[in-house]
Amino acid sequence: MTINLTGTDRVKRGMAEMQKGGVIMDVINAEQARIAEAAGAVAVMALERVPSDIRAAGGVARMADPRIMEEVMGAVTIPVMAKARIGHITEARILEAMGVDYIDESEVLTPADEEYHLRKSEFTVPFVCGCKDLGEAARRIGEGASMLRTKGEPGTGNIVEAVRHLRKVNAQVRKIVHMSEDELMTEAKILGAPYDVLLQIKHAGKLPVVNFAAGGVATPADAALMMELGADGVFVGSGIFKSENPEKFAKAIVEATTHFQDYKLLVEISKDLGIPMKGIEISRLSAGDRMQDRGW
Protein backbone atom coordinates (compact mmCIF):
# COMPACT_ATOMS: atom_id res chain seq x y z
CA MET A 1 0.00 0.00 0.00
CA THR A 2 1.22 3.48 -0.81
CA ILE A 3 1.79 5.99 1.97
CA ASN A 4 -0.38 8.92 3.00
CA LEU A 5 0.76 12.14 1.34
CA THR A 6 0.27 15.10 3.67
CA GLY A 7 0.66 18.80 2.89
CA THR A 8 0.13 18.47 -0.86
CA ASP A 9 -1.35 21.37 -2.84
CA ARG A 10 -4.54 19.38 -3.28
CA VAL A 11 -4.88 18.77 0.46
CA LYS A 12 -4.01 22.37 1.41
CA ARG A 13 -6.12 24.07 -1.26
CA GLY A 14 -8.89 21.50 -0.79
CA MET A 15 -9.28 22.49 2.84
CA ALA A 16 -10.11 26.04 1.69
CA GLU A 17 -12.49 24.67 -0.97
CA MET A 18 -14.52 23.11 1.87
CA GLN A 19 -14.94 26.53 3.48
CA LYS A 20 -16.62 28.04 0.41
CA GLY A 21 -19.93 29.77 0.83
CA GLY A 22 -19.18 30.08 4.53
CA VAL A 23 -18.20 32.67 7.11
CA ILE A 24 -14.94 32.66 9.08
CA MET A 25 -15.17 34.68 12.26
CA ASP A 26 -12.53 36.37 14.42
CA VAL A 27 -12.73 35.31 18.08
CA ILE A 28 -10.60 36.09 21.11
CA ASN A 29 -11.66 33.33 23.52
CA ALA A 30 -13.53 30.03 23.91
CA GLU A 31 -16.85 31.71 24.65
CA GLN A 32 -16.79 33.72 21.42
CA ALA A 33 -15.65 30.63 19.51
CA ARG A 34 -18.70 28.72 20.77
CA ILE A 35 -21.00 31.56 19.73
CA ALA A 36 -19.42 31.55 16.26
CA GLU A 37 -19.76 27.77 15.89
CA ALA A 38 -23.37 27.85 17.10
CA ALA A 39 -24.15 30.55 14.55
CA GLY A 40 -22.85 28.35 11.73
CA ALA A 41 -19.31 29.70 11.16
CA VAL A 42 -17.21 27.37 8.99
CA ALA A 43 -14.05 28.26 10.93
CA VAL A 44 -12.80 30.69 13.53
CA MET A 45 -9.72 32.89 13.56
CA ALA A 46 -8.25 32.90 17.07
CA LEU A 47 -6.71 36.24 18.01
CA GLU A 48 -5.61 38.24 21.01
CA ARG A 49 -7.54 41.27 19.77
CA VAL A 50 -9.92 41.87 16.88
CA PRO A 51 -8.56 44.33 14.26
CA SER A 52 -10.51 47.36 15.52
CA ASP A 53 -8.96 46.86 18.97
CA ILE A 54 -5.52 46.41 17.40
CA ARG A 55 -6.05 49.81 15.77
CA ALA A 56 -7.16 51.35 19.04
CA ALA A 57 -4.31 49.83 21.06
CA GLY A 58 -1.52 50.87 18.68
CA GLY A 59 2.01 49.57 19.24
CA VAL A 60 3.29 46.30 17.78
CA ALA A 61 0.70 43.60 17.07
CA ARG A 62 2.09 40.05 17.25
CA MET A 63 0.96 36.43 17.10
CA ALA A 64 -1.45 35.74 19.97
CA ASP A 65 -0.51 33.86 23.14
CA PRO A 66 -0.64 30.12 22.25
CA ARG A 67 -2.92 29.68 25.26
CA ILE A 68 -5.69 31.50 23.37
CA MET A 69 -5.39 29.20 20.35
CA GLU A 70 -5.34 26.15 22.64
CA GLU A 71 -8.43 27.35 24.45
CA VAL A 72 -10.28 27.95 21.18
CA MET A 73 -9.13 24.63 19.66
CA GLY A 74 -10.47 22.89 22.75
CA ALA A 75 -13.81 24.67 22.57
CA VAL A 76 -14.95 23.99 18.99
CA THR A 77 -14.89 21.20 16.38
CA ILE A 78 -14.70 23.50 13.35
CA PRO A 79 -11.26 24.46 11.99
CA VAL A 80 -9.23 27.03 13.90
CA MET A 81 -7.07 29.56 12.07
CA ALA A 82 -4.51 31.94 13.56
CA LYS A 83 -2.44 34.89 12.40
CA ALA A 84 1.32 35.18 12.09
CA ARG A 85 3.19 38.36 11.19
CA ILE A 86 4.26 38.80 7.56
CA GLY A 87 7.62 37.07 7.14
CA HIS A 88 7.76 35.75 10.73
CA ILE A 89 8.95 32.21 10.04
CA THR A 90 9.07 31.25 13.70
CA GLU A 91 5.59 32.46 14.62
CA ALA A 92 4.30 30.43 11.68
CA ARG A 93 6.26 27.34 12.76
CA ILE A 94 4.92 27.71 16.30
CA LEU A 95 1.36 27.84 15.01
CA GLU A 96 2.00 24.81 12.80
CA ALA A 97 3.49 22.89 15.73
CA MET A 98 0.33 23.64 17.75
CA GLY A 99 -1.84 22.04 15.09
CA VAL A 100 -3.63 25.19 14.01
CA ASP A 101 -5.61 24.29 10.85
CA TYR A 102 -4.75 27.34 8.74
CA ILE A 103 -2.34 30.26 9.16
CA ASP A 104 -3.13 33.79 8.02
CA GLU A 105 0.10 35.60 7.12
CA SER A 106 -1.60 38.82 7.96
CA GLU A 107 -1.15 42.53 7.44
CA VAL A 108 -3.37 43.06 10.48
CA LEU A 109 -0.30 42.28 12.58
CA THR A 110 2.84 44.41 12.44
CA PRO A 111 5.09 42.96 9.70
CA ALA A 112 8.27 41.19 10.86
CA ASP A 113 9.87 41.50 7.43
CA GLU A 114 9.40 44.47 5.13
CA GLU A 115 10.87 42.75 2.11
CA TYR A 116 9.99 39.06 2.09
CA HIS A 117 6.90 36.98 2.80
CA LEU A 118 7.00 33.43 4.11
CA ARG A 119 7.93 30.60 1.76
CA LYS A 120 4.64 28.94 2.47
CA SER A 121 5.20 25.96 0.17
CA GLU A 122 7.67 24.63 2.75
CA PHE A 123 4.97 24.15 5.39
CA THR A 124 2.53 21.27 5.87
CA VAL A 125 -0.10 23.63 7.27
CA PRO A 126 -1.89 25.73 4.63
CA PHE A 127 -1.79 29.53 4.49
CA VAL A 128 -4.21 32.29 3.57
CA CYS A 129 -2.88 35.68 2.49
CA GLY A 130 -4.37 39.07 1.71
CA CYS A 131 -4.30 40.72 -1.71
CA LYS A 132 -5.34 44.02 -3.28
CA ASP A 133 -4.68 43.11 -6.90
CA LEU A 134 -3.71 40.17 -9.09
CA GLY A 135 0.03 40.87 -8.89
CA GLU A 136 -0.06 40.47 -5.14
CA ALA A 137 -2.42 37.48 -5.35
CA ALA A 138 -0.15 35.70 -7.84
CA ARG A 139 2.99 36.40 -5.79
CA ARG A 140 1.36 34.89 -2.73
CA ILE A 141 0.26 31.83 -4.73
CA GLY A 142 3.81 31.60 -6.08
CA GLU A 143 5.08 31.48 -2.49
CA GLY A 144 2.63 28.70 -1.69
CA ALA A 145 -0.52 30.37 -0.31
CA SER A 146 -3.45 27.92 -0.56
CA MET A 147 -6.18 30.51 -0.11
CA LEU A 148 -6.55 34.24 -0.71
CA ARG A 149 -8.66 36.96 0.77
CA THR A 150 -9.08 40.59 -0.13
CA LYS A 151 -7.26 42.86 2.27
CA GLY A 152 -9.97 45.48 2.44
CA GLU A 153 -9.22 47.77 5.35
CA PRO A 154 -9.40 45.65 8.53
CA GLY A 155 -11.09 46.91 11.66
CA THR A 156 -12.93 49.76 9.94
CA GLY A 157 -16.38 48.21 9.40
CA ASN A 158 -16.19 49.95 6.03
CA ILE A 159 -16.68 47.69 3.01
CA VAL A 160 -15.35 50.11 0.39
CA GLU A 161 -11.76 48.80 0.26
CA ALA A 162 -12.81 45.14 0.14
CA VAL A 163 -15.10 45.98 -2.79
CA ARG A 164 -12.25 47.79 -4.55
CA HIS A 165 -9.86 44.86 -4.07
CA LEU A 166 -12.29 42.14 -5.12
CA ARG A 167 -13.39 44.01 -8.23
CA LYS A 168 -9.78 44.69 -9.14
CA VAL A 169 -8.61 41.08 -8.77
CA ASN A 170 -11.60 39.71 -10.67
CA ALA A 171 -11.23 42.26 -13.49
CA GLN A 172 -7.56 41.38 -13.80
CA VAL A 173 -8.34 37.65 -13.86
CA ARG A 174 -10.85 38.25 -16.67
CA LYS A 175 -8.24 40.19 -18.59
CA ILE A 176 -5.69 37.36 -18.27
CA VAL A 177 -8.22 34.75 -19.36
CA HIS A 178 -9.07 36.67 -22.52
CA MET A 179 -5.63 37.92 -23.44
CA SER A 180 -3.40 36.30 -26.05
CA GLU A 181 -0.77 34.00 -24.61
CA ASP A 182 1.78 36.05 -26.60
CA GLU A 183 1.09 38.97 -24.29
CA LEU A 184 1.27 37.09 -21.02
CA MET A 185 4.96 37.56 -20.20
CA THR A 186 4.74 41.32 -20.54
CA GLU A 187 1.58 41.29 -18.42
CA ALA A 188 3.51 39.27 -15.80
CA LYS A 189 6.19 41.97 -15.83
CA ILE A 190 3.64 44.77 -15.48
CA LEU A 191 1.76 43.06 -12.64
CA GLY A 192 4.87 41.81 -10.88
CA ALA A 193 3.30 38.36 -11.05
CA PRO A 194 4.95 34.96 -11.59
CA TYR A 195 4.41 33.97 -15.22
CA ASP A 196 3.50 30.35 -14.45
CA VAL A 197 0.71 31.41 -12.07
CA LEU A 198 -0.78 33.67 -14.76
CA LEU A 199 -0.52 30.82 -17.25
CA GLN A 200 -2.42 28.55 -14.85
CA ILE A 201 -5.11 31.22 -14.46
CA LYS A 202 -5.39 31.59 -18.21
CA HIS A 203 -5.80 27.86 -18.75
CA ALA A 204 -8.18 27.27 -15.82
CA GLY A 205 -10.21 30.44 -16.42
CA LYS A 206 -10.00 31.29 -12.73
CA LEU A 207 -7.64 31.65 -9.77
CA PRO A 208 -6.14 28.30 -8.71
CA VAL A 209 -7.18 28.89 -5.06
CA VAL A 210 -10.33 30.22 -3.41
CA ASN A 211 -10.60 33.94 -2.72
CA PHE A 212 -12.62 35.13 0.26
CA ALA A 213 -13.65 38.69 1.09
CA ALA A 214 -12.23 40.33 4.20
CA GLY A 215 -11.54 43.71 5.72
CA GLY A 216 -14.68 45.72 6.41
CA VAL A 217 -17.66 43.32 6.48
CA ALA A 218 -20.05 44.62 9.17
CA THR A 219 -23.59 43.61 8.12
CA PRO A 220 -25.41 40.72 6.40
CA ALA A 221 -25.83 42.99 3.36
CA ASP A 222 -22.05 43.58 3.25
CA ALA A 223 -21.44 39.81 3.27
CA ALA A 224 -24.07 39.25 0.55
CA LEU A 225 -22.55 42.07 -1.53
CA MET A 226 -19.15 40.40 -1.48
CA MET A 227 -20.71 37.10 -2.57
CA GLU A 228 -22.57 38.95 -5.34
CA LEU A 229 -19.23 40.34 -6.53
CA GLY A 230 -17.78 36.83 -6.75
CA ALA A 231 -16.14 36.17 -3.39
CA ASP A 232 -15.98 32.47 -2.46
CA GLY A 233 -16.82 33.22 1.17
CA VAL A 234 -16.39 35.85 3.85
CA PHE A 235 -14.12 36.64 6.79
CA VAL A 236 -15.68 38.81 9.48
CA GLY A 237 -13.24 40.37 11.89
CA SER A 238 -14.53 43.03 14.21
CA GLY A 239 -18.01 43.07 12.63
CA ILE A 240 -19.49 40.42 14.90
CA PHE A 241 -18.10 40.86 18.38
CA LYS A 242 -18.01 44.67 18.10
CA SER A 243 -21.71 44.77 17.22
CA GLU A 244 -24.44 45.27 19.78
CA ASN A 245 -25.67 41.69 19.48
CA PRO A 246 -22.95 39.25 18.35
CA GLU A 247 -25.20 36.13 18.31
CA LYS A 248 -27.72 37.79 16.02
CA PHE A 249 -25.13 39.36 13.75
CA ALA A 250 -23.20 36.11 13.46
CA LYS A 251 -26.27 34.09 12.51
CA ALA A 252 -27.57 36.74 10.12
CA ILE A 253 -24.23 37.05 8.31
CA VAL A 254 -24.04 33.25 7.88
CA GLU A 255 -27.55 33.12 6.44
CA ALA A 256 -26.96 36.11 4.15
CA THR A 257 -23.77 34.53 2.78
CA THR A 258 -25.64 31.37 1.72
CA HIS A 259 -28.72 33.14 0.36
CA PHE A 260 -26.96 36.22 -1.02
CA GLN A 261 -29.28 36.59 -4.01
CA ASP A 262 -32.58 35.94 -2.21
CA TYR A 263 -33.36 39.61 -1.59
CA LYS A 264 -36.72 39.08 0.11
CA LEU A 265 -35.05 36.74 2.56
CA LEU A 266 -32.29 39.31 3.10
CA VAL A 267 -34.98 41.73 4.26
CA GLU A 268 -35.95 39.32 7.04
CA ILE A 269 -32.35 38.45 7.85
CA SER A 270 -31.40 42.12 8.19
CA LYS A 271 -34.24 43.07 10.56
CA ASP A 272 -33.88 43.94 14.26
CA LEU A 273 -30.22 43.10 14.60
CA GLY A 274 -29.36 46.11 16.75
CA ILE A 275 -26.44 48.42 16.16
CA PRO A 276 -23.56 47.21 13.95
CA MET A 277 -19.95 47.99 14.83
CA LYS A 278 -19.10 51.65 14.55
CA GLY A 279 -17.27 52.25 11.30
CA ILE A 280 -14.36 54.41 10.23
CA GLU A 281 -14.32 56.55 7.09
CA ILE A 282 -11.19 55.47 5.18
CA SER A 283 -10.06 59.03 4.34
CA ARG A 284 -9.75 59.68 8.09
CA LEU A 285 -6.99 57.08 8.34
CA SER A 286 -3.44 58.38 8.17
CA ALA A 287 -1.09 56.60 5.75
CA GLY A 288 0.56 54.73 8.63
CA ASP A 289 -2.80 53.38 9.81
CA ARG A 290 -3.65 51.76 6.47
CA MET A 291 -3.06 48.06 7.07
CA GLN A 292 -3.70 47.23 3.40
CA ASP A 293 -0.42 48.88 2.41
CA ARG A 294 1.50 46.22 4.34
CA GLY A 295 2.63 43.34 2.10
CA TRP A 296 5.05 43.28 -0.81
Added chain:
Amino acid sequence: MVKIGVLALQGAIREHIHSIEACEAKAITVKSVEDLALVEGLILPGGESTAMRKLIDRFEMLEPLRQFALDGKPMFGTCAGLILLAKELVGYDYSHVGKLDAIVERNSYGRQVDSFEIDLNIEGVATDFPAVFIRAPQIVSVEENVEILATHGDRIVMVKQGHLLGCSFHPELTDDHRIMTYFIEMVKESLANEVHVK
Protein backbone atom coordinates in the same frame (compact mmCIF):
# COMPACT_ATOMS: atom_id res chain seq x y z
CA MET B 1 -31.29 13.56 -18.64
CA VAL B 2 -31.20 12.49 -15.01
CA LYS B 3 -31.43 15.38 -12.53
CA ILE B 4 -28.87 15.37 -9.73
CA GLY B 5 -29.08 17.94 -6.96
CA VAL B 6 -26.24 19.27 -4.81
CA LEU B 7 -27.20 20.57 -1.38
CA ALA B 8 -25.92 24.11 -1.81
CA LEU B 9 -25.87 25.63 1.66
CA GLN B 10 -22.08 25.69 2.03
CA GLY B 11 -19.01 23.79 0.87
CA ALA B 12 -17.59 22.26 -2.30
CA ILE B 13 -20.71 22.74 -4.40
CA ARG B 14 -19.12 23.95 -7.62
CA GLU B 15 -16.86 20.88 -7.86
CA HIS B 16 -19.77 18.44 -7.62
CA ILE B 17 -21.74 20.44 -10.21
CA HIS B 18 -18.75 20.25 -12.52
CA SER B 19 -18.44 16.50 -11.98
CA ILE B 20 -22.17 15.88 -12.58
CA GLU B 21 -22.04 17.86 -15.81
CA ALA B 22 -18.90 16.00 -16.90
CA CYS B 23 -20.98 12.81 -16.54
CA GLU B 24 -23.67 14.28 -18.79
CA ALA B 25 -26.37 14.56 -16.16
CA LYS B 26 -28.27 17.70 -15.24
CA ALA B 27 -26.94 19.44 -12.12
CA ILE B 28 -29.26 21.46 -9.88
CA THR B 29 -28.22 23.48 -6.83
CA VAL B 30 -30.55 22.77 -3.91
CA LYS B 31 -30.93 25.66 -1.49
CA SER B 32 -34.55 25.13 -0.46
CA VAL B 33 -37.33 22.55 -0.06
CA GLU B 34 -38.72 23.68 -3.42
CA ASP B 35 -35.40 22.94 -5.13
CA LEU B 36 -35.30 19.50 -3.50
CA ALA B 37 -38.57 18.55 -5.19
CA LEU B 38 -36.90 19.00 -8.61
CA VAL B 39 -34.18 16.37 -8.23
CA GLU B 40 -33.99 12.58 -8.59
CA GLY B 41 -30.81 12.10 -6.59
CA LEU B 42 -29.00 14.33 -4.09
CA ILE B 43 -25.37 14.94 -3.21
CA LEU B 44 -24.47 16.19 0.25
CA PRO B 45 -21.11 17.84 -0.41
CA GLY B 46 -17.97 18.33 1.62
CA GLY B 47 -17.85 21.41 3.83
CA GLU B 48 -18.50 21.99 7.52
CA SER B 49 -21.29 19.76 8.80
CA THR B 50 -22.04 22.02 11.79
CA ALA B 51 -22.52 25.04 9.53
CA MET B 52 -24.68 23.06 7.09
CA ARG B 53 -26.86 21.76 9.92
CA LYS B 54 -27.54 25.30 11.21
CA LEU B 55 -28.68 26.33 7.74
CA ILE B 56 -30.73 23.13 7.27
CA ASP B 57 -32.58 23.94 10.50
CA ARG B 58 -33.00 27.62 9.76
CA PHE B 59 -34.63 26.87 6.40
CA GLU B 60 -36.60 23.86 7.65
CA MET B 61 -34.99 21.31 5.39
CA LEU B 62 -34.29 18.48 7.85
CA GLU B 63 -37.61 16.63 7.57
CA PRO B 64 -37.76 17.02 3.76
CA LEU B 65 -34.22 15.59 3.53
CA ARG B 66 -35.20 12.64 5.74
CA GLN B 67 -38.29 12.09 3.62
CA PHE B 68 -36.16 12.18 0.46
CA ALA B 69 -34.14 9.28 1.89
CA LEU B 70 -37.27 7.42 3.06
CA ASP B 71 -38.75 7.74 -0.44
CA GLY B 72 -35.84 5.66 -1.68
CA LYS B 73 -34.27 8.47 -3.66
CA PRO B 74 -30.48 8.08 -3.89
CA MET B 75 -28.27 10.26 -1.72
CA PHE B 76 -24.49 10.51 -1.74
CA GLY B 77 -22.59 12.16 1.09
CA THR B 78 -18.91 13.10 0.85
CA CYS B 79 -17.02 13.92 4.09
CA ALA B 80 -19.37 16.40 5.82
CA GLY B 81 -22.15 14.87 3.72
CA LEU B 82 -21.34 11.44 5.17
CA ILE B 83 -21.67 12.97 8.65
CA LEU B 84 -25.08 14.37 7.69
CA LEU B 85 -26.23 10.93 6.48
CA ALA B 86 -25.01 8.84 9.43
CA LYS B 87 -27.42 7.44 11.99
CA GLU B 88 -25.02 7.88 14.89
CA LEU B 89 -22.09 10.23 15.53
CA VAL B 90 -19.38 9.51 18.08
CA GLY B 91 -19.61 12.00 20.94
CA TYR B 92 -23.01 13.41 19.95
CA ASP B 93 -26.46 12.50 21.22
CA TYR B 94 -28.11 13.50 17.96
CA SER B 95 -27.71 12.87 14.24
CA HIS B 96 -28.72 14.89 11.17
CA VAL B 97 -30.48 13.18 8.24
CA GLY B 98 -29.55 9.98 10.06
CA LYS B 99 -30.61 7.32 7.55
CA LEU B 100 -27.30 5.53 6.94
CA ASP B 101 -26.95 2.67 9.44
CA ALA B 102 -23.42 3.51 10.46
CA ILE B 103 -21.52 5.10 13.32
CA VAL B 104 -19.31 7.92 12.11
CA GLU B 105 -16.59 9.82 13.95
CA ARG B 106 -15.82 13.41 12.95
CA ASN B 107 -12.25 14.67 12.45
CA SER B 108 -11.02 11.17 13.13
CA TYR B 109 -7.60 11.58 11.51
CA GLY B 110 -6.65 14.68 13.52
CA ARG B 111 -6.25 18.28 12.43
CA GLN B 112 -5.51 19.80 9.01
CA VAL B 113 -1.76 19.01 9.14
CA ASP B 114 -2.80 15.32 9.22
CA SER B 115 -4.96 15.64 6.08
CA PHE B 116 -3.64 13.54 3.19
CA GLU B 117 -4.23 11.93 -0.18
CA ILE B 118 -3.83 8.30 -1.18
CA ASP B 119 -4.92 5.94 -3.98
CA LEU B 120 -7.75 3.63 -2.91
CA ASN B 121 -9.40 0.55 -4.34
CA ILE B 122 -13.16 0.85 -4.21
CA GLU B 123 -15.06 -2.42 -4.50
CA GLY B 124 -17.05 -2.57 -7.73
CA VAL B 125 -16.38 1.10 -8.49
CA ALA B 126 -12.74 1.88 -9.18
CA THR B 127 -9.17 0.81 -8.59
CA ASP B 128 -6.51 3.37 -7.69
CA PHE B 129 -8.98 6.15 -7.04
CA PRO B 130 -7.21 9.34 -5.89
CA ALA B 131 -8.83 9.93 -2.50
CA VAL B 132 -8.31 13.27 -0.74
CA PHE B 133 -8.95 13.16 3.01
CA ILE B 134 -9.38 16.56 4.67
CA ARG B 135 -10.03 16.62 8.42
CA ALA B 136 -11.87 13.49 7.46
CA PRO B 137 -14.42 11.46 9.36
CA GLN B 138 -14.22 7.67 9.51
CA ILE B 139 -16.93 5.07 9.59
CA VAL B 140 -16.38 3.31 12.92
CA SER B 141 -18.88 0.50 12.34
CA VAL B 142 -21.83 -0.42 10.15
CA GLU B 143 -24.92 -2.60 10.48
CA GLU B 144 -25.34 -5.80 8.44
CA ASN B 145 -27.34 -4.15 5.67
CA VAL B 146 -24.44 -1.82 4.85
CA GLU B 147 -21.89 -2.84 2.25
CA ILE B 148 -18.28 -1.76 2.81
CA LEU B 149 -16.83 -0.51 -0.48
CA ALA B 150 -13.46 0.81 0.68
CA THR B 151 -11.15 0.71 3.66
CA HIS B 152 -7.95 2.57 4.45
CA GLY B 153 -5.76 0.63 6.87
CA ASP B 154 -8.26 -0.59 9.46
CA ARG B 155 -10.73 2.23 8.83
CA ILE B 156 -13.90 2.03 6.77
CA VAL B 157 -13.97 4.98 4.37
CA MET B 158 -16.74 4.23 1.83
CA VAL B 159 -20.06 2.40 2.20
CA LYS B 160 -23.33 1.72 0.39
CA GLN B 161 -26.69 0.92 1.89
CA GLY B 162 -29.24 0.39 -0.86
CA HIS B 163 -29.80 3.85 -2.30
CA LEU B 164 -27.42 5.61 0.11
CA LEU B 165 -23.73 6.12 -0.63
CA GLY B 166 -21.18 7.74 1.66
CA CYS B 167 -17.43 8.32 1.75
CA SER B 168 -14.92 9.97 4.09
CA PHE B 169 -12.95 11.60 1.29
CA HIS B 170 -13.53 14.16 -1.47
CA PRO B 171 -13.91 12.70 -4.97
CA GLU B 172 -15.03 16.21 -6.03
CA LEU B 173 -11.48 17.55 -5.56
CA THR B 174 -10.20 15.40 -8.42
CA ASP B 175 -11.00 15.13 -12.13
CA ASP B 176 -11.78 11.45 -11.68
CA HIS B 177 -15.51 10.98 -12.25
CA ARG B 178 -15.77 7.21 -11.69
CA ILE B 179 -17.59 7.53 -8.35
CA MET B 180 -19.96 10.14 -9.77
CA THR B 181 -20.66 7.84 -12.72
CA TYR B 182 -21.46 5.07 -10.24
CA PHE B 183 -23.84 7.32 -8.27
CA ILE B 184 -25.61 8.49 -11.42
CA GLU B 185 -26.14 4.83 -12.34
CA MET B 186 -27.70 4.32 -8.90
CA VAL B 187 -30.09 7.18 -9.62
CA LYS B 188 -31.01 5.79 -13.06
CA GLU B 189 -31.62 2.39 -11.51
CA SER B 190 -33.89 3.86 -8.84
CA LEU B 191 -35.91 5.65 -11.53
CA ALA B 192 -36.26 2.42 -13.53
CA ASN B 193 -37.48 0.58 -10.42
CA GLU B 194 -39.94 3.34 -9.63
CA VAL B 195 -41.49 3.06 -13.09
CA HIS B 196 -41.57 -0.71 -12.69
CA VAL B 197 -43.41 -0.52 -9.33
CA LYS B 198 -45.95 1.92 -10.73
